[in-house]
Amino acid sequence: MRVAIPKERAPRENRIAAVPASVKTFIDWEWDVAVETGAGVAAGYPDGAFIDTGATIVPNAVTAHDADLVLRVGPPTHDEIALLHAGSVLCGFLDPFVATDLVDALAQQNVTAVAVEAIPRISVAQSMDALSSQQNVAGYAAVLLAADAAPKFLPMLVTAAGTIPPARALVLGVGVAGLQAIATFKRLGAVVHAYDIRPETKEQVESLGAKFVEAPTQAADEGGYATEVDADTAARQQEVLATFVADADVIVTTAQIPGRPAPQLITEEMITPMHPGSVIVDMAASTGGNVAGSRPDEIINVGGVAIYGPTDLPSRVATDASRMYARNLQEIANRMRTDAGITIDLDDDVIGPATITHEGSIVNPRTRSVMGLDEEGS
């Protein structure tokens, strides 16, 4: 049984899918571990740290995809897919409901693709929930980015030259990222308001010492995710939010609706009354944006208000993001582990839903639906 960890080659990606602690676990399982040279450097894990645990350093992408199990952070390119063995298992963020060309290629290559995005949010799978672990890191990084960019103190400051009041922070969207953003803003001493369309988030917001913005709420879907609102509700939502947006010094937005573009919560008209120097970090910039005018990986200045659209937030805290992600993958690997190495059980509550391709076929129902594979006549 051989597991390999290639170097991530996507721009701004500093993470790695294994860290010395997870590699040590694989070695304890008597697996061979191959790490591509330099793969951990940007995350603070030099080759030597992996060698110390008993891993082999391999020289390039070819050798780092030559294994029974390949662990990645982001999706492979078509060239990288071509390096994977028939019958091998690939595990990582594979964007399986959007990047359907990659899914097709993985099926044709006869690779079993396990997408961490599709790990169900059930309690037995908590330790494998990479989406949560990385969103947690992202919420922290978004606040640090906002705090560093803001021309104001976040905490209150009492000095001989007068008192500086605490900054006013606003968090929109209270999932894992939003909760961590609230906690981090609170740590830094800001006065924090937060809002989410799902009514059950109010208690969570208040338990962190923040105030819940009383805009319209709407029940979540059975998965606990936000649902789309009608135009009338959106208008009432924006009306209430407008005051809080205008007063805020720092804003982090995290709202997502699965399978839909992110909801626009802050319109151009809501930005105009904000005071110059205010900072907005839109964590949904790559899926349409919660904020009018935000763009992925750009900083847009609207009348002195800086709107950031970072898509690399977990990667900015690469040491710990990798550590948490590597632990998620280790738990997933452990779930698949048998005496023979690893075995894919499509009936397993965790691995089944996360398996996208297997034995040359596209097996995930949602991916099949997105690709129109089960439609009549197809």
Add this chain to the structure above:
Amino acid sequence: MRVAIPKERAPRENRIAAVPASVKTFIDWEWDVAVETGAGVAAGYPDGAFIDTGATIVPNAVTAHDADLVLRVGPPTHDEIALLHAGSVLCGFLDPFVATDLVDALAQQNVTAVAVEAIPRISVAQSMDALSSQQNVAGYAAVLLAADAAPKFLPMLVTAAGTIPPARALVLGVGVAGLQAIATFKRLGAVVHAYDIRPETKEQVESLGAKFVEAPTQAADEGGYATEVDADTAARQQEVLATFVADADVIVTTAQIPGRPAPQLITEEMITPMHPGSVIVDMAASTGGNVAGSRPDEIINVGGVAIYGPTDLPSRVATDASRMYARNLQEIANRMRTDAGITIDLDDDVIGPATITHEGSIVNPRTRSVMGLDEEGS
């Protein structure tokens, strides 16, 4: 009585020497206030905010130096000095013990130069202590910079995917900036160690919840400032500090010795064992550096350790740094204020020591000494 506030033109300088609150006070004193157009924009104070208080917006540097009292952040250029009236008062950071060519030019222009660096640290002058207010901001900004740059979480994080231990922070030099750095690292949840050569800082460090590093200490001078150590003490200091430096994830250094280059506290040999991804912010980079290899306004990478040498830290928090600085200048102006406008009293405990040039002469003893003006035969 007319006071003017020019736009700062130095690179990376976002601050302004007045804010609407201080301008309003001047207006209440029945002073005319002229603000150069755009002077407050980078700090988040647009022209309109000054107009609302009753100030006049003037179009350029010429009109913004045409006043009885000119308030600045950084030192003027020779061209700007030429714009000042004979008999007018200039107040700001003037670098009066180093930039002696400017001091000469100010004396020749018959300008009274009041340097905020030379305001004595006595209790009656606390509200005028611009060095302290800006160092306070700088200490905060240094930690935000370090935290944003670090690839690690500062707080401890307990998640389903394991526990991330808190980051280890080290603060060297515990003056105003160091104390604020400790407080900010503590807010962010880091484990903080701190050290200063002056023994009385131990209690201050501990009162903030940080641990004092038990390296050699040495009594401060009568002004409360650190004094230079001999080679033997420096060696023992570095020996103790080496362990803490090697273990640290984030380091902020703030050590200064008045009138001397900053002491080198972290040598190249001490950086080598640090783990890759560690971040050092050297706040003394422009005065020689506390850290081997640091350079002003650059980021140096030494074996994966990033060494920052920012010289613009207060300017990064320009809204509040300006607010505090403007309040310092307002208190200084109030100290000089008489029925006639302002009067320089060289016998005043605060204004006397801070006055560098007056009625065509260089009057500050320390500046005179640096310039060799009182030496026999000169």
